[in-house]
Amino acid sequence: MREERALSLSILVPTFNRAGSLKRLLESVESVEYSDSVSVELLVIDNGSTDETGKFLIDEQRKPRRLPLTVLKETRKGKSSALNRGLQVAKGKILFLLDDDVVVHAKWLAGHLQCYDSTTFDAIQGKVLPGVDPQGRPADPSRLREYNIPIRDLGEKIRKIRGSIGTNMSLKREVFEKVGLFDPRLGPGASGFSEDTEYCIRIRKAGFEIGYTPQAIVYHELDPARYGRAYNRLSHYRQGVSRSIYRRKSIVFSVLPNLLTNSIRLGLYKAFGRSQKAYRTEGRILKYWGYLGGRLRRRARQGP
Secondary structure, eight states: OOOOOSEEEEEEEEEEOOHHHHHHHHHHHHHHHOOTTTEEEEEEEEOSSSSSSHHHHHHHHHHHOOEEEEEEEEEESSSHHHHHHHHHHHSSSEEEEEEETTEEOTTHOOOOOOOEEEEEEEEEEEEEEOOTTTTSOOOGGGGGGGGGGBOOOOSOOOEEESOTTTEEEEEHHHHHHHHOOOOOTSSSTTSOHHHHHHHHEEEEETOEEEEEEEEEEEEOOOOOOOOOOHHHHHHHHHHHHHHHHHOOOOOOIHHHHHHHHHHHHHHHHHHHHHHHHHHHHHHHHHHHHHHHHHHHHHHHHHOO
């Protein structure tokens, strides 16, 4: 009689209209290293894609694969809703969350598992580094902010952290069972951001610990559509709107003073040619404007 495998893992990938990116991700996941002592399932949740994603996934399911692929569909718009669909189906004792626009290092999975083995962390953030653009060109290290991608590099030591980004995150099943589902108001396809930040707040409130490991690496693709100031402004504004959903800051004593302070800083940075600092400060200003706009819109909807 065959001995039952000791540890089951579930990899969840919500996706929307990124057929090319998803192809690169699945190719990298298929080559990931893992021990025979674990079983791995791969769940891709199609969040209403209208490009070639559906056809691509049908073809992938027909191919012989090392990792069993299950394709789910979620019609409710938003990454959080897609993740929730996957979480409700996943069987693994450890749940891995990946964005559809990354590729994983061959030792990515082992990096997460080694961190669980050597620590008491209940959820883990892996390293997120810049990848390449559609032509295979790497990022210019002096202009990383202008690519507007999530980068998470907290050094070369395992350590406790307060929050994780869902681009490269894992958690034990007991965390999900206690903390519950993601907030469908948040994240791409909804408010735009912060589904992972809000979830990590709930993880900590539930008494769990989050750790960082440098050994679990993914590479985020460079998308020219995200380059530059216009996207930076939009993304920070939407981050502010997202924060207004789950955070409560005083408009008079926090939001407005920060708007004024950062506006002054922006003027000084521009005057002295500090372009990178100006770029970052402009993002902060838009974030506070987004928070203010989000709060005011909700007040208007609620009425007197």
